Amino acid sequence: MAALFGIWMFKVIFLGLIDPSQASVRPRVSFARGSSERVLGIYSSSTLKNTSTLLLSTDEDTLFVGARDALFSLDVSQSDSITLKDELKWTPSSDQTKTCRVASKLDCGNFISILQFFNSTHLYACGTNAYKPQAIIIPASSLNANIDKKDAKNCCPFSSTQRNTAIIVDGELYTATNVGFFGDKNVISRCHSRGTHNNLELETVPKLLQEPVFISSTHVASEGKILLFFTENGDLSGDYFGNSFTVSRVAQVCTDDNGGTLTLQRRWTSFAKAQLVCQQGEDLQFNKLQDIVKLSPSDSDSPDKTLFYGVFTSQRSVSSGLSAVCAFSLTDIKAAFSGNYKTFDLRGNHWSPQPNTDGKLGKCGLFNDTDSVLNRVKKSFLTENVVHPMDKTLLLSSAEEQYTRLAVHRAQAVDGQTYTILYLLTESGFLHKVVLLAEGPHIIEEIQIFKQPQIAKNILLSKSKSVLFIGSSEGVFRVPLSNCSAYPNCAECVLARDPFCAWDTETRACTAVSETKSTLRQDVERGNVTEQCIEFRNTAAVLFKTAHLNEIVVLPCQSKSKLAKMTWRFSNNSLVPQFPYLQWTDGSLVFPVSLETTNTYRCVSEELGFQQTIATFSVNLPVVPRSRMSPSHQQPEHIDFTTIELDESEPINEEKINDRSEEKQASTYHDAGKDTLCISQKSYYSEMVAVCIFFVIFCFCILAFFVVLWRNGKRCNKILPQEQPQKGTESDKICQTEL
Template structure:
């Protein structure tokens, strides 16, 4: 082999091993191998809302001009279609106001279940938001023939982000409230409606993300009022530039009634804080994309907010990165009980230097306040409410429970997240995350304080790369529903068919799966007993597996002396591989080039023998090796028998084109999965070399 070709091989080794790797999923399952159900119709597009109704077994889909209901058990079965379109006159009027024909339609952007079982439905109605109700009676879905003004409930523009929730029959929304979309507010609707003050210190160019309700009173020792949390991004106050944004978490109290004289019909409990998820280059900021609230039934303060973040690449030269951070409710509460920032006339935030007022500004009513005569927000003194009006931002920053992201990936754009609480056979609970991205993939990950985070697998839910807009989970049936703008996919989260052996089933440590002794298959553990099923989520010990005797299928190959040829090794997981020669671990050398998907061998006569490719997985300090393929190599001189029919086709390329063939192999191996797992060319440690962004 020429010296230049040898040098090139070493460059490839450095390139393939020198870059820091983001956390990889253990297994990648491509679209053709995913067991899923798909709903898609030719005239179905503009999907803009999703609602799961487990009580009636229906999935409600809001789209452009229609509402469709699908069976929760099988979404390919459409149970109802209700058309809700705009008239030609309404569409023409919308276009006269300068809007495109595409947005001058009725996009169903809000669906919530009310206390009486009806569904509140709102559509953009050609930039004239309108609401009505759906009813489910005797197995049939119908729409009421009465309609009400929906302005302030949903934005006029169907492409605008907004957040909403219903508690009982009370609707909370956060989004624009005018035709131009320039005025945005966090509102409570109904008999005692409240909203934010329309000033920059309350909301400054906000992008509303998610809203969650926390039953604080359920476990509070002093009967503190329940809270509504809003997650958003907004313009950084110090610069007033629209591309400099920060992530925030805001909170209001459920029983807030507004002020008596000051802050009438306005929140008296509105507070917000900087939400930090530290990753990326110095000076970069992370922008929250979605939030899932997993409420702890035993102690609400231990509840966790799981959030996806993308890096704001507009303000730095950093490459595209995404992360998942988790926040404890009690940590957010502690920040909201801390010291305040003061808004100035010049549009800046400074630390509040004065003493704290009594009662504590923006507090949710509790027993201590009631004992002092402050039974509602209308009993709060005017001096405190005046303070509230200019002190909405907290000095302290909300940081994740681990101090850094649970998960960090480069060259990815995370979108939605849902979390399932799964009980294993030993009675322990495990939080399983499903994280979608903008390329049609979903990752399944497990996080625990002792074991860190593991990405069990990633699944390609849509054949063409496209953003996933919604993720909804039915924990009762174990079904995940994922949508783009034009299609809906149903996936069983308890599908264990990709684990083909007992060892693979146990080492994966998937809380949903266990090895069924009776059937000899990896199957769903839900409802099974320890007598019939094996599961070990602690260290994946395969010693408890039944003994198996798999025969080796050794491939005999004939290689040519001093001619580089490629021995492929393609495991069904993303685990690293290790090569051994005649029972000894093979190390890199001028004749042995180790790549992530195979071995380039430039043989001498001493290289005849048995080559084994194993996957290597370390679980709790214990190494697990699984043989993928065996090669029995024999060496011949030039002019003899050169090739084996079992060799990878790229072997011929190497022999024929030398260095160019090696480059071709390297490109093939590093570009195997362009839509999901990528090398972290940013080379960043989560939180390393990064200062916390400005509190403003």
């Protein structure tokens, strides 16, 4: 019991450390799979299984897809279709597959784990090949022509279950992966080096890599470096988490590195690593990196303004549903690598400070330096300073969703303001579109991508096509970055606060922001409908419902926005009380009909200070016909609803509603040219009375019959023995008959 209480308290404390305004962030609207308002494109085939890698051509008209036992090139130049251009079947040999299965491996196919452009015309692909990695170089224009096989030793992963990262710069492959039949060797290497460059690997020293999981890598041309992102086991023995606490890292290697002459021969002389910390203040951190992407600055800005957006989760089971997004600047990463370092003391089994007084540690071009410097570099590879997120705050945190992959994009709004938009894939199979505002994150929408929850291995953004490509076991999905037509009026368009969408007062439609026009209305920061939708007139259809006394009435009301507060009001705008009314979670109002509850009800949604009527109902009792009805019209057909269009800019007038209702229903029944109004259900009152009377009479007759039998039986039993009638006499026959 104490343990359970402790876990509960830990959850309370952990959740309490998250900014409440961030923890409560929810998607504004949600689109289910197959929704006509959010149409997704998909390419699938019987040979496209287990999509593992995606790569876009330079013109972004062709999408290359690495899958199991096959490599595809897809035509994505058209906005409404994805078609197959070419396919390369690439399967392991039967002998290799047999060897793999004998070793009890489950992924004995050829899973393409690396797919990069080798140069401007050719692709480099590497597959697991049933635990015997194989690499090929093929023309991008024809996947089946001139296949050149390459040695993949220490360059490609053996297993499809282990994450890896790779990037090609100037024809040289920089890769970080686990190799070996059992995946027990961790490598960060340079393969296929050109000219005077040597293929390089890491030196095997304690604490260099501790069970790493490689996440991503990127080339920073301005620094001449490759940055690698991964997680590994940390050394926090004094921490309450214990010895197996996961830490997130950013590491560097220099592209000009060629290894030392004597010390660190064919080994990296520029390798260094720093800790990435995704936390706010002194709060408990999100320590497990899931994905990270680079967002380059504009051409006019300094490369130091490059940002890295990462998704982090917590490794502990009690908080496995928590995730956060942090942004790191290249400036802060450079500062960490140029600062002081730590050296691991084998005798004391601890880290000791290593001042970087000469600035040699973490510097490129050390391969020509002295052995004493290289020996110090060999032992001092961990920075003393950690890399904190920008402004030391979380961009987004969620206590409900666990994010696994992300893409990031910048979009310019109508007013010229540039906004950062995140596309986050959840573990449950949804895509969240998030815009970062001054007041905090706003989830514009969520889209269900997968039928069944799964973790996609890749997500790729095409800026020119304004789409996302997502690879999965179901196929390759094409998701438009926005769908402005889903917002039917000015209010909904403005409340969406989507930088991609604005209301065009000329076409009277929510349209994509492609150019600056004076007719576009948008307010991303505040979503102020009153200022932007001056000509907007909120009209609603009034539904008339007739019901009998004590009948239970359900008035439906649903808002597309999950952020709107739904309330029910009477015609005088006063709030509907809690009794005898009940408001369901879906917004519906439920109550029994009485003389007091026959009224006009308005369902009102309020969002960002703007109120709009979603639905209006007028609930009435049956009325007496105005004119005499013929016998054939004694039981008129039941009319459940009558619809009347009213302008919501004017207050609801009960007399006006009743007058319009009578006008619309006056022609429903006719008798000899006279109009008759009846909006009543058929009454069964007279039938029920007749049945009840018949039942009472029937019961009375049965009771009387048994009373007569009882009285006669009692009279016969009172006859004395000497007065008993003889058998066969008239008296005996009477008693026998009565009994």
